[in-house]
Amino acid sequence: MEIRQTTSNRALEVVAHRGVAERAPENTLPAFLQALAVGADAIELDVRLTRDRVPVVHHYYYLDEVIALSGPIYDYTLDQLRAARLRISGDSTEPASADGWRIPTLTDVLDTVGGQIGLEIEIKGPEPEAPGIVAEVLAKYRQLWDGIEVTSYEPMLLRDIQQRCPGLATDLLMPRSPDWMREDVLAYEAIHRGQLAGARAVHLQARQLSSAVISSIRSHGLDIHAWDVNDEQALGHMLDLSIKRVCTDNARQMVNAVRRMLSPTGGRQSPCDAG
Incomplete structure (x- = not known):
């Protein structure tokens, strides 16, 4: 099975932050399919639990941002979320299921784009049972693990995932x-927390x-990915810094820029070829 599609040069991979929200809301299946269509290497997505303990893809702690419901997402069951109406520009004008514009489950995402594009899955809080429940889902998709990484700000959460899913990137x-x-304080903090987490890489x-x-972080065996790369x-x-993966809100533009910059006539030498 092909694990992921990539941009034209793997010297730098582009991660679509919450998908590509050009024609659909972020963190929805249409936004993820659009990320695949524009040639992104991976999608960054956020996972939270519903009241009935289903991992769903949603960034915000409160639902008011996108759905005509109030309060935290874990106050509602999956069926309640599916039946709710989507907010568009502050108005409740579309069913949450219209054209795929609904909060997907993690299983929905894995079934729809897993194996075609990389997935960076951030586990959100505050439920302490979230790592175990997410791990149960991911264990059913072991054949996709080469294209999946789990991320978190919490070192002990990542340790939990490593124990439950040995070999899965964190x-x-x-x-x-x-x-x-x-700078030395920043590097020390990244190294200390990265090692505490047993992480493969730190995202800054x-x-x-x-x-x-x-240089300081890499000397301790940690890779580095960059986020907030939007121009x-x-x-x-x-x-120039030889960063190999960036997360962006402008995936289409960044994919095209990578292709142009690293083309034979693009005026830049791939960091992998420099020397």
């Missing part, structure tokens, strides 16, 4: 750091990255 998310934080905001920070200037900087 990456630690690092929050935005204050502008005044010294692009503006946090410098040659010194990257070509930031993308070019990541290429």
Whole structure:
């Protein structure tokens, strides 16, 4: 089975943050299919639990942002979410199921795009049982694990996933750091938390990255992925720093830019070929 589709050059992979929300809401199956269509290497998505303990794909703690329901998502069953109406520009104008515009389950996503594109699955809180329930779902899709990584800001959550799903990639998310934080402190924090998590890689905001920070983190055996890479200037900087995976809100633009920058006439040398 082919695990993922990639951009034209694997020197830098593009991750579509919550899919491509050009014609459909983020974190929905249409947004994920659009990410596949534009040539993204992977999709970043968020998982939360419903009241009946079903892992669903949704970013926000409260539902008010996108659905005509109030309160946290874990106050509602999956059937209640499916029956709710989707908010469009603040109005409840479309059924939540119209054209796939509904909150999908993690199983829906794995069945629809798993094996065709990489998946970065962030487990959201606060339910302590979430890692175990998500692991039960992922265990049924072991053939897709080469294209899946689980991410979290919580080191112990990732340790839990590693125990339940040995061999599944886990990456630690690092929050935005204050502008005044010294580079050596930032690197130390990323290394300490990454090692505590047993992570394969740490994900940092692009503006946090410098040659010194990257060198320090990599010297401790951790890879680095960048997020918040939303324009070509930031993308070019990541290429210069030999970052190999970026997460973006503008997947179509970034995929095209990677192809252009790394083409024979694009004016940039692949970091993998530099030397």
